[in-house]
Amino acid sequence: MRYFDKTGLYYLPLYLGLLFFASSLTPTLIPRSWLIQGVLGGLVMGLGYLIGRSAVTLWRLMALPEPSGRVAVTLRIVTGLPVAAVVALCLWQARDWQNSIRSRMGMELEENVETLQTVAVALAVFALLLLLGRLLLWLFDRVRFWLYRYMPARTANVAGFALTGFLLLVISRDGLLDRVIASLDTSMTIAQKLFDDAPPAPRSEMITGGRGSLVSWEALGEPGRNYVTQGPSAADITGFTDRPALQPIRVYVGRAQAETAQERADLALAELIRQGGFDREVLIVAMPTGTGWLDPGAVDPVEYMHSGDIATVAVQYSYFQSPLALILETESGLEQAKALIDAVHDHWRSLPSDTRPRLYIHGLSLGAWSSMHGTGLYAFLDDPISGAFWAGPPFPSGLWQSIIASRDAGSPASAPTLRDGQLVRFATHTDDGGGPRGWGPMRIMFLQYASDPIVFYEPASVFRAPDWMNEPPGPDVSPHLLFMPVVTQFQLAVDLALANTAPAGHGHAYYAPDYIGPWVAVTDPRDWTPEDTARLIAHCSAGFRMGCDHNQPER
Template identity: 35%
Template sequence: MIGYVLAFTPSLLPRPWWLQAAACAITAVITYGIGALVGLIVHRCGIRPEERLRRIGWLALAGAGGAAVVFVTAWSVRWQGDLRRAVHMDPLIAWWEWVLVLPLTAVLFAVFVLVARALRLGTRQLARLIARVVPARWATAAAAVLAAVLVVGFVQGFLLRGLLTMVESGASATDLGTSPGIVRPELATLSGSPASLESWDSLGSKGRDFIGKAPTAAEITRFTGQSAKDPVRVYVGLRSAGTLQERAALAVRELERTGAFSRRVLVVVSTTGTGWVNERIATPPEYMYGGDSALVAMQYSYLPSWVSFLAEGEATEAGLALIDAVRTRWAQLPADARPRLLVAGESLGSYATERAFPGGVAQLVREVDGALLVGPTPDNPIRRTVTDGRDPGSAVWRPVYQDGRTVRFAQRPVDLQRPAATWEPPRVVYLQNGGDPVTWWEPSLIWRRPAWLDRPRAPDVSDVMRWYPLVTFWQVTCDLAAGESVPDGFGHRFGTLPTDAWAQIAPPAGWSAAETRRLDAYQRRVPSLGRARRQ
């Protein structure tokens, strides 16, 4: 009951009822297990209360626990309403949704407990068999170790591997598809066209989306009112070549073929696990530079980012391979005749970008002309160094590093103007929401209170959220599933904020704040710029 009650306390984001039930069941099982362990220790110590006292205790516990369950279930509607209000969602929740939380929690809890007891029963039977050949004390220990090995082996060797195989198989099949309205381009400035070194099919689903949504010169001209070019977009899919190095080399050849190195700006985008590139990151430089731009990205996996991060670790090698290959070719050009070189990445893509610069901020600003890192993960090495080395008095959720001379963090456009000290180029921008579970999830939540719960807190983090050992870890884990279910500007959604960031990182000559606002408004009106307009 304690776990059930604690699971209802506010976390980072509002949750749907079924996710709340899952959080309640998991935390209830954890506290049940802890209680069972304490009871076993007390029993082994020979402490056994009288039967009458035990009966009274159970009755009191049942009454108090039942009342607490009913009260917290009802009161949590208010907590969830506050969380929804903080992220600009309707605070009202349908009554039937929260009514279903308790029965679903009970079902899930029963399943988890039955599995645990089946494992315990199996371990006891195994101990009895082993006790026939070794002393009973050693038999119990041996049975526990053997059971643990069998369970871990089953989970890793059968369940996990089978799950990953199934996910990868499904993701690979999805990668063969093409989104509605996306067609093969005819422009030579785009990968997958008749002039390309790559076939349209080899780009994969996310690559075809990235290429198929590229704006045309005519679309950019309508926005700017001036003559524009067709922007270059290069994408190398997982099927385009056998190794990361071969795909990176192919990306450079495609850049050369399209004339990308003669454009005014060249952006290397590190993709998420599936190869997805956010159009809100890709499009602003193309409009800002009147199409005199080039973007390049490379796929390294079929799997979603969270699976890629846990199971493959290829993001590091992919970011390094592509950025190193492009920069090597770029550096061969005369300094006064090469484009601005920028790097960008979102979520796992930001991690891949950072891993290409093991020398930290110093190497990053020495080797490129600017960087945009969106929704960073807790393992981003440069972000971690910058956050740990932040100026005294600045919050972990909005750190100020070296008075903001090079690196700045933002959740709103106004954050990019803080602090007031001179912001020297090359500039590095992190777009980081205060309530983004992708940024704050890490195993240390199990045993340590996080700094982002210190005061003052980010505006979108509840004032009544508390840290509880184990419980908060599972709460934030559940929040990961809700990170995309909130409006732009909260959770793991950043909307058109990259437009303001690019305007600060690499504005073309004469670019004004008014033009930034106009481009931002244009992107809000046309969320899928350039989609399905190229035959």
């Protein structure tokens, strides 16, 4: 009986698949339910099995000797028992591993880990993948056997493999992918219908889309209409600060307003000028997330800090949620950010330096990535902006990556320091960025959570551990986190999908109280005290009339 017996199970691939499954039970950044864990476990088990099968095939192609008889049986036992022990140990520890994340995020601990359900789902997913693999092998055999009639066996095998891959590409492209794109087209159609179902336009001339506005109320879309109408009023701000306040200016241009990024940027600038945005003390260019949503918890507090003497301008560039926008409309956000920031910065530079507002750039998630890209060297060097505040910067962000790479030796990637903090600082859930003192002429602030996979996902984790895995874990990261080649990559990919399911202040769920300290540090509001900061945090945490809904997910 041969160890690699074609008529039975490939024990080596099966053992490798079981080790992959066991490794998938270890914690990463976001807590997983038993269902998600089962799907993940079955997926990586199938992947481990595939890798093992490929290794067996390579072994045979090289005509290397294969154990048989008692040697084969002994090897099965010697290798199988440790694998079984590892799987049993990981299943036993799975609940405690998940609770090690949940406890650090202030979540209710799991009493039961639903081991049987997890294993059942994993086996079902593995069986499905195995069936698909058998079908693909059958298809490959049919193709290469047909080619044997016309060419030598080795040539037919290579050509059959290539042709099978081409058939799969055609099927997936013209079948599955087309269905996905069609569903996305449907979602875009729904988004367009929102324009047709818009409520009556406001009558005020100081609201984007209202009387005399250069921007169409219908074309704003639901995110834009909510943004320009649901912020704090001058009366709200006065009631909180007990000081006279202005009505904050919010300019927004919807994706449907114009065809090109430059046209939308030019219109946003014209509307900003019409409403007197350049006459305010503070001006913020804010890039929204993929759907056009701007986090009220990020915008409302800074309007309170400056007694409403502030203007914010934003332009929508997509209808998709950020992950889809990143994949399907990668350039849209980058082009829109560059067009808008350039337009506003150029006009701002033309104004007298002693009367123009302080200019800041802001973005959350995909908005942070696009606005970092759009903030070119001119904004930093030629008549530079006053600063920038970026929250949850996605891992592909080039500027963020270069800053992380330049951090002080021994400084963790989750909460880095750079020299004396005069130019760049990092805030976290437990660190507000150090306050408004000690800065140089420009202030750049990042807000990131150690448990945010959108920030700390690492494509190279297929083969090597990310730097942050080799550092002491952040306050909301499990100390039991373990790197496993290939498996960790899939765990982090699942974390990406679950990033917004974490409690507020963890994962990718950024919320108002954590924006407040960094905004104070970056914009240094006039006559603002630490007591004011504490009151504003308490006010926003209580969920009063601010729009600071810190439980509202990115849409």
